Amino acid sequence: MVIRPEGRRARGTGEQQGSVLLPRPGVSPQRQVARRLLAALVVLWVTVLLVYLDRDGYVDNADDDVTFLDCLYYTTVTLSTTGYGDITPASDSARLVNTLVITPLRVLFLIILIGTTLEALTDRTRQQWRLNRWRAALRDHTVVVGFGTKGRSAVQTLLSTGQGRDRIVVVDPHPQAVRTATAEGFAGVEGDATRSEVLTRAEVQRAQQIVIAAQRDDTAVLVTLTARQLNPRINIVAAVREEENAPLLRQSGADQVITSASAAGRLLGLAMLSPNASSVIEDLIQQGTGLDLKERPVTKAEAGRSPRDCPDLVVSVVRGHRILAFDDPEAATLELTDRLVVIHRASRTRPEPDDRRGELR
Structure with missing residues (x-):
């Protein structure tokens, strides 16, 4: 389903920016036609049965x-509604049944036959209602900009940590990518994420975090x-191709910056020097299987104790804005x-929400 709110048109195209697509169960056209034909046949045979049971109240001009x-x-x-008039209701009961039962069935039959037209007329109203309800319920969600390889991997990681599909909104300028996202159960916004009205359609002003996996x-x-x-308070995680652009991205307001090209190169080098170590790192960054690397708060039982006493293997301790190694005094x-x-x-x-910061832990 495509919901195209009013907005400025994209430069050089006839498409509006910020088109929102909400996921919906897909029904093939053949199945829709089959359902309507079945409903029409049900109405037809119910009417036939009513007339046959009251056949003594009808008059046939050809014979009795x-x-x-x-x-x-x-x-x-x-x-x-052809009504040749060669067979007509004659008795009071037959005319009463025609008035109270068969006439409504006639209207229902016609509605089923022209259901496609009626659906086209009411579709926009229904879509707008779904969109308004979706916006009203959307809070503290995650916006993913770019549904390519990096964006898909980020979404899969979020799902593995317990984030619901209804709490993820995908933004992409390519219609096919947005349609793929909605087919997988995510809400999608079609448009250029560098424009404020497109991010506003994704309710970024009420989002908890945004993952930026753009191609450039x-x-x-x-x-x-x-x-x-x-x-101003959103958590921004962004990916860049070139390491020299990472400082610029941090100055622009990104909280965490991942250099995709350099990270892939380091993994390649590590795989050559230590294949088993690279396999362990690959397992750590793939959430939901084997060993997971995650950040969580200190529990009351762990406060005042050493990191070595924790049930999990502690790699680092985050204190304020500093990251301390596990063996740091x-x-x-x-x-x-x-x-x-x-x-x-x-x-x-299992992942649980962090009450203090609203993050997954």
Whole structure:
């Protein structure tokens, strides 16, 4: 389903920017036609049965006997509003049934036949209602800009940590990518994410975080600036191809910057030097299977103790804006306000919301 709110048109195209697509169960045209034909046949045979049961109240101009075939013939010409008049209701009961039952069935039959036209007329109203309801319920969600390889991988990681599909909104300028996202159960916004009205359609001003997986580094910078302007408190995670552009992205307001080209190169180098180590790292960054690397808050039971006493393997301790190694003397005693970067088995715990920051842990 495509919902195209009013807005400025894209430069050089006739498409509107910020078209919102909400996921809906797909029904093939053949199945829709089959359903309507079945409904029409049900109405037809119900009417035939009513006429046949009351056949003594009808008069046939050709003969005095109203057979089942006559009832079928009368029903078809009546429901189609043809009405030749050769078979007519004569008794009071037959006329009453025609008035109170067969006439509504005739209207229902016609509605089924012209259902496609009626659906086209009411579709926009229904879509607008769904869109308004979706906007009203959307809070603290995740916006993913770019549904390519990086964006898909980010979405899969979010799903593996417990994020619901209804809490993810995909933004992409390519219609096919947005249609693919909605087919997978995500809401999608078609348009250029560097424009504020497109991100506004994705409700970025009420989002908890945004993942920027654009194809170009300059696009990632512009999206970061726009998102930070619309929501100063949003958590921005962005990917860049070239490492030299990472500082610019941080200055633009990104909280975390991932250099995709350099990271892939380091993994390639590590795979040559230490194949088993690269396999472990690949397992760590793939959430939901084997070992998982995650960040979580310190529990009350862990406060005041050493990182080595934690049930998970502690890699780093986040204290304020500093990241301390597990063997750093300052991290020897954990504080309740600390956060831990740990390694744990994926099947050990299920993701739970962090009450203090609203993040997944």
